[in-house]
Amino acid sequence: MPPFDVPEGDPFGPHNLPYGVFSIPGSRDRSDRTVGVRLGDHVLDAGAAAHALGSPYASLLARPSLNPLLAAGRTAWSDVRRALTAWVTVPSHREVLEPLFHPLSSVTLHLPFEVADYVDFYASENHARNVGQIFRPDAADSLTPNWKHLPIGYHGRSGTVVVSGTDVVRPSGQRKAPADPAPVFGPSVRLDIEAEVGFVVGVPSELGSPVALGDFREHVFGLCLLNDWSARDIQAWEYVPLGPFLGKSFATSVSAWITPLDALEEARVAPPERTGPLLPYLDDTADDRDEPGGYDLRISVAVNGHVVSEPPFSTMYWTAAQQLAHLTVNGASLRTGDLYGSGTVSGPTELERGSLLELTWNGSEPLELPDGKRAFLEDGDVVTLSAWAPGPDGVRVGLGEVTGRVVGKDV
């Protein structure tokens, strides 16, 4: 019987237990939101559960955002997860907890944490090579000279990170094709997606003190799916010399559920073989490191319910641990709620590309969808990223989906 008896093999069974923030109908303001944990197609009011069972974690969980839990650190993360696992599996708790479960369909899911800084990387070699071939077809190497030496990244706009389900208003801006005499202004005509994985920082670090590769798990709580919506025409005209700005700052969607790293132990894999030398602070090939730094996440990209791509996260050249080490090597500090995106995930084959830019080869080879051709996104299109990872005993670990509908400016 729901909520406890999740069907065998359900990717949101008690082996998963991702965290989110929800409110129930009738809630008025932010203070009515609270931390929830997903089990099957229900959400457990985790703060109320902790309170009802006399757990010391109520103070971390009866909150309108995940930030207090994120800040609490790895020992607390493990303890809370162990407690939650017991609560949802030990039969004696059923009577107390049952009223604290809500059907997913009855609640509103909110942005699960307060985003501090948002950084986006560019860590898929397949993606970087595709983009290089599209935009610099005459270059001797499709990768820039720095690509194999450091995980290239840049800061994005944390104030426009939105939760899955939020409509995305088509951005307006300047665009200019090389042959145009002057830029024109109007709604983007090359609106794209970027299928990514986002990593959520829990434990801060001090200004001036880099975070070593091996300390990744002490600082990063978990991950989410992330769609870094991109207006390719705005981006192309603005990005030299200081990088993407308005082409990406209008919306970045994240899944409502944050999957703790502890739920992904069975998904850890070695990253691809390094084909370039690594400076010591990025070197994860040293003999004394036996922990694989990659994650085997199988992503699926759907437009209007039609799957157009299945990017494999295991192919990312740079790992999340390397990205964190690089991000802080200059002494930049971390704050609770920092979010960093992996960069578009693209595998080696055509049907594993994580952006329409690559899937349609800059619009020259439109996708054939059941409802017509797509070079880039049209108003009304709904984009959904979903994913799963290998879990214990062959069961999948589901990641929360991230979805968004494109709306025209005056729709």
Next chain:
Amino acid sequence: MPPFDVPEGDPFGPHNLPYGVFSIPGSRDRSDRTVGVRLGDHVLDAGAAAHALGSPYASLLARPSLNPLLAAGRTAWSDVRRALTAWVTVPSHREVLEPLFHPLSSVTLHLPFEVADYVDFYASENHARNVGQIFRPDAADSLTPNWKHLPIGYHGRSGTVVVSGTDVVRPSGQRKAPADPAPVFGPSVRLDIEAEVGFVVGVPSELGSPVALGDFREHVFGLCLLNDWSARDIQAWEYVPLGPFLGKSFATSVSAWITPLDALEEARVAPPERTGPLLPYLDDTADDRDEPGGYDLRISVAVNGHVVSEPPFSTMYWTAAQQLAHLTVNGASLRTGDLYGSGTVSGPTELERGSLLELTWNGSEPLELPDGKRAFLEDGDVVTLSAWAPGPDGVRVGLGEVTGRVVGKDV
């Protein structure tokens, strides 16, 4: 008699009244901080003053950050300023207020607001042309093709914005000269300053709704001095194709005092003549706009107390209002505490350049300082930006200085 009898002509007289956040000796944590207003060389505990005088503004001012005041909006900003002006000038308040003043030398000044997103622009034509000539000497035009069409900008790291007086740890990172076979890792050897003005957003805007040029004053509360410390060697190797990242994310220093726009009415000037066409959302030359968009701020850059440059802010090609209109034209929302930098301020002459990169022409013409030559900054160097603006009746409006000392990693 101090604190009330500020000498005539003092740039921090009752015509100025910038806002900051301070604590007194013996304070323990953040909750002991409170909003202060500077008068001469004293700071008034503004929250306590409001409380003592029965003012309704105590709830905005008795706070550990300026954010509640910033969020309150233009009418409240004007009302509070009018009240403060009365408090420090009407003799009958002296007895009540005198104990609420503290000598500046006795207090600790803190980061005055919680920084939401931080954006940095590139709005000085002289600076952009100098940089273009240094890095792209063979280019036909020292400006990129987009420069005269839009205010180029990018997002920086808001978590490493620090208050004046904070030491700046020399960042380490990768650098690679074109002739080097591979990048090397180590402390930056080309550490630089960027003399800028920072604008502080008070009133938020909604996602999907651009802020028009004419609404600048409804959203922006005031300005500060800003030093966007830059590691030129790290930046040069990393910045293609996605822009500056670690070369600038280790520290951005802001002055402890935020000068309200209302104190700078006499400093408003027309921006330089536009030498390129402007799209309507950026066009501040229309006949029905009689409000000049520039500010006449005279900046001074000193290294170890020796003035090396006096950049004039009035020469900036793009105004703060244009930057705000551009930043939001794609629908990006604003939050209270958003900060945006003007970009390095450089005037047309050699002694008006706002970075060592330009002052030493990429290190090839070192500065002669009393304590030796400087191509870039050395450990122990103290950089101080100060500025003033024309005020009422010929009196200057002083801006709070921003200072910082460079320290080696192991110093």
